[in-house]
Amino acid sequence: MRAKTSSIRRQLLIMTLIVLTVINGVAIWTADLYANRAAKLSYDRLIHGAALQIAENINLLDHKVMVDLPVSAFETLALAPEDRAYYSVTSEKGILLTGYEDLPNASHAVKKDRSSQENSAEPVYFDSVYRGEDVRFITLTKRLIESDNSEVVHVTIGQTILARKQLADEMGGLVIQFLITFFCITLGLLMFGIWRVLRPLKSLRRAIEQRSSTELTPLNTDVPSEIRPLLETVNFFMSQLNMTLERLKRFTSEAAHQLRTPLAGVNLQAQNALVEQDEFKRQQQLRDIIKSSELLTDTVNHLLEEATLTHRMRSQAFHPVQLDVLTKDVCRSLVVWALESEVEIEYLGQISASCLGDDVALTQMLRNIIENAVKYSPKQSVVQVNLYREQELLCLTVADHGNGISDEDKQHVFERFYRSKHNHTVGTGIGLSIAKEVAEHHGARLMLADNQPHGLLIEVLFEANGETV
Numbered sequence: 282m283r284a285k286t287s288s289i290r291r292q293l294l295i296m297t298l299i300v301l302t303v304i305n306g307v308a309i310w311t312a313d314l315y316a317n318r319a320a321k322l323s324y325d326r327l328i329h330g331a332a333l334q335i336a337e338n339i340n341l342l343d344h345k346v347m348v349d350l351p352v353s354a355f356e357t358l359a360l361a362p363e364d365r366a367y368y369s370v371t372s373e374k375g376i377l378l379t380g381y382e383d384l385p386n387a388s389h390a391v392k393k394d395r396s397s398q399e400n401s402a403e404p405v406y407f408d409s410v411y412r413g414e415d416v417r418f419i420t421l422t423k424r425l426i427e428s429d430n431s432e433v434v435h436v437t438i439g440q441t442i443l444a445r446k447q448l449a450d451e452m453g454g455l456v457i458q459f460l461i462t463f464f465c466i467t468l469g470l471l472m473f474g475i476w477r478v479l480r481p482l483k484s485l486r487r488a489i490e491q492r493s494s495t496e497l498t499p500l501n502t503d504v505p506s507e508i509r510p511l512l513e514t515v516n517f518f519m520s521q522l523n524m525t526l527e528r529l530k531r532f533t534s535e536a537a538h539q540l541r542t543p544l545a546g547v548n549l550q551a552q553n554a555l556v557e558q559d560e561f562k563r564q565q566q567l568r569d570i571i572k573s574s575e576l577l578t579d580t581v582n583h584l585l586e587e588a589t590l591t592h593r594m595r596s597q598a599f600h601p602v603q604l605d606v607l608t609k610d611v612c613r614s615l616v617v618w619a620l621e622s623e624v625e626i627e628y629l630g631q632i633s634a635s636c637l638g639d640d641v642a643l644t645q646m647l648r649n650i651i652e653n654a655v656k657y658s659p660k661q662s663v664v665q666v667n668l669y670r671e672q673e674l675l676c677l678t679v680a681d682h683g684n685g686i687s688d689e690d691k692q693h694v695f696e697r698f699y700r701s702k703h704n705h706t707v708g709t710g711i712g713l714s715i716a717k718e719v720a721e722h723h724g725a726r727l728m729l730a731d732n733q734p735h736g737l738l739i740e741v742l743f744e745a746n747g748e749t750v
Contacts, residue, residue, distance in 0.1 A: 289482075290475055297471045305460050309453075312460075316452035320445040324361065324417065329404055331357040331366075332421040332438045339370065341425035341432055346372065348379050361444035367411065373433040384418070384437050385409040414441050481508055489515075497523035528591065543577040586645060586715065594722045599637040604675060604743070605630055605668055607640060611647045612666055615655070623660040626651065630668030634675050636743045638723045646719035647677070649712035650739050654681035657737070675743040682736040691729050 334354040340347045348370050358366040369380030405420045418439040425432045481504040488502050499516040547570055554566040612628045619626050654664045658681045665680045686694055695717045720727040725743045732738040 290479060293475050294472070297468065297475075301464055301467060305464050308460055309457060312456035313449075313453050316449040316456065319452060320449040321417075323448065324440065324442075324445040325406060325419070327357060327360060328366075328417065328419045328438045328440050329421075331355070331368075332404065332419050332436050335368065335370065335438070336421050336423045336434075336436045339423060339425065339434055339436070341427045341430065344427065344430050346378055346425065346432055346434060350379065358438070358440065361440065363443045363447065364441040365414070366441075367416070367439040369437045371435045371437070373435070378434065380437075384439060385411055409439075411439060416440065417442050417445070478505075481505055485512065485515075497526070525595075543573050543580065547573045547577065580711070584711070591718075593639055593642055594719070597639050597642075599639060599723075601635050602638045602640045602643060603633070603635050604643075604677070605633050607643060608647060608666060608668055608677065611644055611651065615648065615651055618652075619655045619664065622655060622658075624655045624658045625663045626655070627663050627665050628667075629665055632668060632670055634668065634670065634745065636675060636723070636745070642719045642722065646716045646741075647679075649716045650679045650741075653712050654679050654683075654737070654739070657681060657683040659683060670745065673745055675745050677741040677743070678738060680732045680736060680738045682732065685731055685735055685737045686729060694729065695727075 331354040334351050334357065335348075338349040338351050340349075355366070358364075367381050367384055369382070369384045370378040372378060403422075405422075407418050407420075409416055409418060416439040418437060421436045421438075423434050423436065425434060481502070485500070485502050485504060485508070488500055497519045499519065500512060502512065504512050550566050550570045550573060554563050554570065557563040557566060608630065609628055612626050616626050651664060651666065658664055662682045665678075667676075667678045667680075669676050695714050717727045720741055723743065725741050728740045728742070730738040730740065
C-alpha cells in the first residue's frame with residue numbers, strides 16, 4: 282500500500298492562504314473600526330457646528346432668554362439630506378424654550394458631565410432611540426450673563442445616523458475592495474514564487490527520470506543552496522550504488538571464472554572414471570573428484586562469505602568487541618579441524634583487551650588467517666596465536682612453521698584468487714584477501730613477515746580503544 286505523501290506546494294498554498302486570510306481579516310476589522318470612527322467624528326462635528334450656531338444666537342435680555350434660530354444651523358444639518366434632525370433649547374430648570382419637547386435624556390446627559398456647566402465649549406454626546414430610530418445627540422451648555430443676572434441654557438440637537446452609516450459603509454467598502462485586490466495580487470505573486478522555488482525540484486526529477494538504469498554518474502543540475510544538500514545526498518547514494526554494482530559485476534565475473542574450472546574438472550574426471558576399467562586408476566580418479574569437489578565447496582563458501590561480509594561492513598555499526606575472548610573462541614573452534622592435519626593451535630595471549638568493530642567480520646578474518654596457517658604448516662607443527670599490547674596498539678599475530686612466502690609473492694598474496702606458482706597446496710586464493718578487507722574496514726593494518734627460523738608471521742595491528750589488563 283502506497284503511503285500518503287504531502288505536497289510542498291499544497292502546504293505552502295495553505296499556509297499562505299491562512300496568513301493572508303488572517304491579515305485581511307484583521308485589516309478589515311481595523312478598517313471597519315476606523316471607518317465608523319471617522320464617520321462618527323465627521324457628523325459629530327457637523328451637529329456640533331449647528332449647536333454652536335444656535336447657542337451663539339441665544340441672549341439674555343431684561344431677565345428673559347431670547348432665542349433666534351439661525352437658518353445657517355439648519356443648512357448645516359441639511360448637509361446630511363438622508364437624516365432627520367431634532368433640536369431643543371431648555372433652561373437649567375428643564376423648561377423648554379423652543380424645539381421638541383420630548384427629546385430623550387438631554388438634562389440627564391448634562392448631569393453626567395457637570396464640567397460642561399463651567400465651560401460652555403465642552404459638548405456632551407450620547408446615543409438614544411427617538412421615535413423608533415437610532416439618533417445621535419449633542420447637548421451644549423451656555424451660560425448667559427446680564428449685568429445683574431445670569432442664566433444657563435442647554436442646546437440639544439439630535440440627528441439620525443443614516444448618513445454616517447452610509448459614509449462608514451462606503452469607506453469600509455473601499456478598504457475591502459483594496460484588500461481583495463491586494464489579496465488576489467499577493468496570492469498570484471506567491472503562487473508564482475512557489476512555482477519558481479519548486480522548479481529546480483522538477484528539473485532534478487526530470488534529470489533523474491531521463492537517465493537509464495545503468496547511468497550512475499553524479500548529477501550536475503543547477504539548484505538553489507537549500508536543495509544542494511539533497512543533490513549531494515543523491516549523488517553520494519548513486520556513487521555508492523555504482524560501487525555496489527561494480528563490485529557485484531566483479532564478483533559475478535570472478536565467481537563464474539573460478540567455478541567454471543573446478544566444475545569442468547569434476548565433469549571430466551567423472552567421465553574418465555565412468556569408462557576406466559582399471560580399478561586402481563578408477564579409485565584415484567574418484568579421489569581426484571572428491572578433492573575437486575572440496576575445492577569447489579571451499580570456493581563457493583569463500584565467495585558467499587565475501588558477499589556476506591561486504592554487506593555487513595556497509596550496514597553494521599561498530600560496537601565494543603572483547604578481542605581476547607573472540608580470539609580464544611576462534612582457536613577452540615578450529616582445534617579439532619587442525620588436529621586432523623596433525624597441526625596444533627596454541628594461544629599465547631595473556632591480556633584482556635577490547636576494540637571497536639564487528640564481531641562477525643573479525644571472527645571470519647581471524648578464522649581465514651588461522652586456516653591459511655594450518656593449511657601451509659607441516660605435520661607435527663604448531664600454529665601460535667598471540668595477543669599483546671605494544672604502546673598504543675593491540676597486536677594480534679598468527680605464526681606458522683611452514684615454507685613461508687617469498688618477497689615476490691608477498692606483494693600479490695592479498696590479490697583475489699592469486700595463487701603462487703611455487704605453491705602446490707590446494708586453496709581458493711580468497712581467504713587472505715577477505716582478511717585484509719576486514720582489517721582495513723576496522724582501521725587496522727595487516728602485515729606479513731618471516732617467522733624464525735622459517736614460516737610466515739601475520740600481524741594485525743589495532744588501535745587500542747578499550748581497557749587492557
